[in-house]
Amino acid sequence: MTVGSPNAIVIIKTRPADTCSHCDVRHRSVCSAIDAEDLSRLASAAVQQQFAKGHVFIEEGQPAHDFFNITRGTAKLFKTLPDGRQQITGFAGVGHFLGLAVSETYSFSAEAIEPVGTCRFSRAKLLTMLGDFPALEKRLLETACNELVAAQEQMLLLGRKTARERVASFLAGRLQETEHGETKGDSISLPMTRAEIADYLGLTIETVSRTLSKFKADGRIATPSRDGVIILDPHWLSEVAAGHESALA
């Protein structure tokens, strides 16, 4: 909830010219589009920056001076209405590129929901690099297209799915993401609070909690800890998530 720099823990250090070549998350991000020999140029445009949990490092409506690449932790991307209603449009994990926009101002806000590490690029420098590295532009286009597809899927969820289906879709999505990283059974972690899940799914905290409790009571999931969930019935979950609600008990 902290805004601006006053009470936020922000560590800035300029990166030596070869930092990018040692970056262990480069292959997961758009930076992988840059050849090894050009990495020093990339590194010269990047600044490492850390944000404490709760820090809002992108604010809707503010001038879009920088782009960010997440190297650690998770951030929530959201928009708010004047009276405080909030819609989370996505969670950005490691490798996620933030700030894609033509506009001069950010169209959304971003807040660290756990300690977050980023590479910050000045908008101006990155835009000039775009012209020099067509592969980077291609990569960004791919990224944008993928996000667009995800956004359309989320619109379907928000506009037409029931609370059950929304929560099931959320869990199923998390499961798919984590399995991509490492195949470690059907256990997922939820770094975000119930309030954030609710704001992501267009529901209230209570409905999210009740729905999870119902899933648990029905033996579809188990909740060993607050932020851990074990999917006991992945097939049922994906069926519900896909909208085959009436077909199953």
Add this chain to the structure above:
Amino acid sequence: MTVGSPNAIVIIKTRPADTCSHCDVRHRSVCSAIDAEDLSRLASAAVQQQFAKGHVFIEEGQPAHDFFNITRGTAKLFKTLPDGRQQITGFAGVGHFLGLAVSETYSFSAEAIEPVGTCRFSRAKLLTMLGDFPALEKRLLETACNELVAAQEQMLLLGRKTARERVASFLAGRLQETEHGETKGDSISLPMTRAEIADYLGLTIETVSRTLSKFKADGRIATPSRDGVIILDPHWLSEVAAGHESALA
């Protein structure tokens, strides 16, 4: 509702090499990124194709062989759930580029809601052109970013806005779009049915109808014809659309 080619009116004619240079909607589309001298190459990759109202010319899940550029009319882009629930993710008007996706299959469907004219590009040809014309790629990236911003705005609408605010946002959005084209007062046209508006806003036909009736009774709008709306109180409309609901009567 017609699917495939059987009972749909589809006229295909190959374009002569200079058709693009005579295209009167080129400046409104991504094609404007191609220089005049390269237009013949663009034309050779394009096929003009017309679709009757109701024809589904892109089907979710089918192989994405082609891209389309709308030259006339309006199409609705939508996703559906197994039981028929439908979410319209957007309306594509003249100049809109369809098919932006990395995937091998379409992630959404497209249906002409009025007679539609398109330029169809083979996916393969366009992808090779991308490499040759960086400006085209840049233009596509811009387009994708703009759509992403619009998608996030729509997520806010679907997840957090009331029915009043949704309908107000829809009308306000239409007003803004048409004013960009021609400043002709505060009159807008609605080429789509109430059902399509409902599927776009995540509501039912009845709620859309009732809300419009309420706006009319309150003197905020007038409805001279079925598909025509006159905005009598644009300021009030934009305030409601922005979520300042309680501040106004």
Add this chain to the structure above:
DNA sequence: CGCACACTTGAACCCCCTCAACCCAAGTGG
């Protein structure tokens, strides 16, 4: 004229929200 289709309007219902109490774990300080 009469059918089809889109839209409107009314009444009853229900899913989810609101409000409220309570639980639980992790501090924190005496």
Add this chain to the structure above:
DNA sequence: CCACTTGGGTTGAGGGGGTTCAAGTGTGCG
């Protein structure tokens, strides 16, 4: 060690916004 606080989560009871079901109203077109 315990009392107290705080933040996140759960659970219950009641209410409301939007849906569902149903009937009625144009309106274009054969």
